[in-house]
Amino acid sequence: MSMWRIARLVAAKDLRIERRSRVVANQVLPFAALVMVMFAFALSSDAVLRRVAPGLVWLATLFSLLVIVQRMFAIETADGALDALQVAGVRPGGVFLGKAMALAAQLAALELLLLGLAVVLYQTELVAGGLVLLVTTFVTATIGLAFVGTLYGGLAAGAKGRETLLPLLMLPVVAPVLIGATRATEAALGTEGATPSDGWPWIGLLALFAALFGAGGTLAFGSLIDE
């Protein structure tokens, strides 16, 4: 079976589980919304909130990413499903890409919600001129986060009962995404007089990040989940 076919099957399976269990929709999305409200409590001033809204959107995304990744690998390790896939000779690279695709789809839904909340709660205004940059930022950052999330999720999943390790391993790695995506989003929204042309160099960083961890994950995933 080709790697892409494996990837599509695994992604469809993950999304089907989510459609039936609705754990992300009913638990993680409300959690993310709550985080946005909590930020408002902590920062209180409207001007400050408008200024830092892009950073808060991405910070809330990262926190939710940790939760989603843990959920995503909990369903795999609960019945030894990953081991079964390994024994069945399914190529780990395909499993990696499939899980990353499913994660990217869930992250995209989450980010849309967070952006909407930033508009409603923080009075963020979307600028027509920055729309292309905004969409590109969200797409490249989401792909990068999905690759890293799957890679480190697989690593922590192999070790039973050590989910507490995931944030320590993953947050330092996604720091470039937080910086790059926040700056690009600020440029797209015109925060503090930034213009879209300020944002495009950051897209390069985000794309490089996604490419490196996509390639690394496809190669290394087998070694990480092997028990």
Next chain:
Amino acid sequence: MTLLDPATSSATTGSDRRPTSTRFTRVLGFLTLAGIGWLVLFGLFLSPNDATQRNRVRILYIHVPSAWLAYLAFGVTGLSSLAYLWKRTRSLEWDRIAGASAEVGVLFMGITLVSGSLWGKISWGTYWEWDSRLTTTAFLFITYVGYLAVRDLGGTHQQRARRSAVLAVLAMIEVPLVHFSVKWWRPLHQQESVAEGEMEGLMLFSLLLGIIAFTLLYVWLVMHRQRVLALNDLVDDRGLDVALADRRKEAEG
């Protein structure tokens, strides 16, 4: 229970005493001690005050060598991990060198961060500046703390070795990305000079002496630690054998 019973455990730990030192490491240890003694002498007493930094410059005789040692250690961890992942050189030796080196690296990166922020406080007036070198260093520290945690996850030696080797290689991808993103993030804070380049005479000599002494210290620490890790692995393996033998005896008796 039986593992703690002296009668049976003598088979595992008893008579074969295995020191982690050899003649080479003993000589190396004395050289290291002598080097550090010289460093104290030159760094604290014989070298002159800096024209602008005055006595503050003396922190750098510790700070720069420990930063060098930590970068060296993480480099060795990365290379040993690659050596483990490459099939033709795969051996648990490489894994243990990587682990020992990372432990020493984390310790000295911690010393680097503490000594650096103390120096920053008395020189810049702040403990921390968000420049790319400082921030990358902090991320390196956290990343290898995570690496050491992953080494402790358990499983067979081979699982530990493969998992941590992949992680160390991923860290080599991560660190440059962090460095460049931080560099772009705060372009105003790029003055990466930690007052280097202006040194000469006894001050430069003291700094080089520190680097040599710390390099010897690194080799000495890693050799010992690596041997301790090998003995740990051996105890794990033998512990399993002893437990199996006990169960068999129970079944027979």
